[in-house]
Amino acid sequence: MMETVFEGQTIDERMLSSMSLGENIGQLRRRQGLSQEQLADRLGVSRQSVSKWEAGVSTPELGKLIAMADLFQVSLDQLVRGSDPCPSPAADDALLEELGEIRRSLRRQELRFVYTSRRRLWGLPLVDIRLSRYPQRGKAAKGILAIGNRAVGVVAVGGASCGAIAVGGASVGLLTIGGAAVGGLAIGGLSAGILALGGVAVGLCALGGVAVGGQVAVGSVASAPIAIGNVATGAHALTVNSLTDGRVIDRFLATCPGFWGRVARFLFFLW
Structure with missing residues (x-):
């Protein structure tokens, strides 16, 4: 029995559509020229986990979403929604502020391995x-x-x-x-x-x-x-x-x- 627990952090369920998210991960992975196994190595997870994400069977935890957004050089919003809008400067600032708060929250949260x-x-x-x-x-x-x-x-x-x-x-x-x-x-x-x-x-x-x-x-x-x-x-x-x-x-x-x-x-x- 193995678990990695992230406490004190919730994800807005409205942001996560497992099917579209999985398709986005697969498309961005192929654009980077990475296999599922190579992406899994970069993220420190198993190949089976990546396969389940892309199939929409499961959803990556927040820390992995941020790591993939950095790896694919896209915003978290583009990774999750698959959208590539032309946002206003105010929207850009709001998104950057949201991502900054998420990163600060991740640093504060408790990490536990059991x-x-x-x-x-x-x-x-x-x-x-x-x-x-x-x-x-x-x-x-x-x-x-x-x-x-x-x-x-x-x-x-x-x-x-x-x-x-x-x-x-x-x-x-x-x-x-x-x-x-x-x-x-x-x-x-x-x-x-x-x-x-x-x-x-x-x-x-x-x-x-x-x-x-x-x-x-x-x-x-x-x-x-x-x-x-x-x-x-x-x-x-x-x-x-x-x-x-x-x-x-x-x-x-x-x-x-x-x-x-x-x-x-x-x-x-x-x-």
Whole structure:
């Protein structure tokens, strides 16, 4: 199920005679030397949509009418009515004012894209996509794969996302990547988790520009029981710079206790 919704915009039904409009579209398309498929590509629609317009089965939405008028280099009135009058200057001004208002209205209107797959797993659609110009409006995307301004799913991608794997501006989950990320493994500008990697990282183990760890921290500024950095504080801390001898670092890591020592070695390798 796929829909493109234009809200807050109505079309004067008196302007649209589907048969004459379809004939006009076909005639102008052929005058431009375009096939139905080529016109469809220019407008971002399917060839079947163009075929239905020309057959009078359906009517193009207002945005497509304006795009076709620009493409065929005719007025919207000529495209819809098929007329080619010699209007007075006052009529020209009125038509230009009307078209300008239509264009301004199109820029103001809300655009939304929604797609939900028919297949479901665990009661959720396999794919749910909900994108809108206004994030605060509409529902959050919820599915196995969820994509939207707000997304919740096994794999979630969006401005704000929550899932086993979450990617977005703000993300929460087991594996998270985002501007602000919270999770088991969190990667982001601001990250918090069991293992946190980022510009500012806070976690049980942390690696970043500023790293604060419950057990291990490695970074430019590091604070933890085991800390390695240009500025390091902790019970077992090593301050390093570009001139620090590698043997000094190896000796320090060799004195770090057990499992956390191995974690410190791994994070230092990443750093």
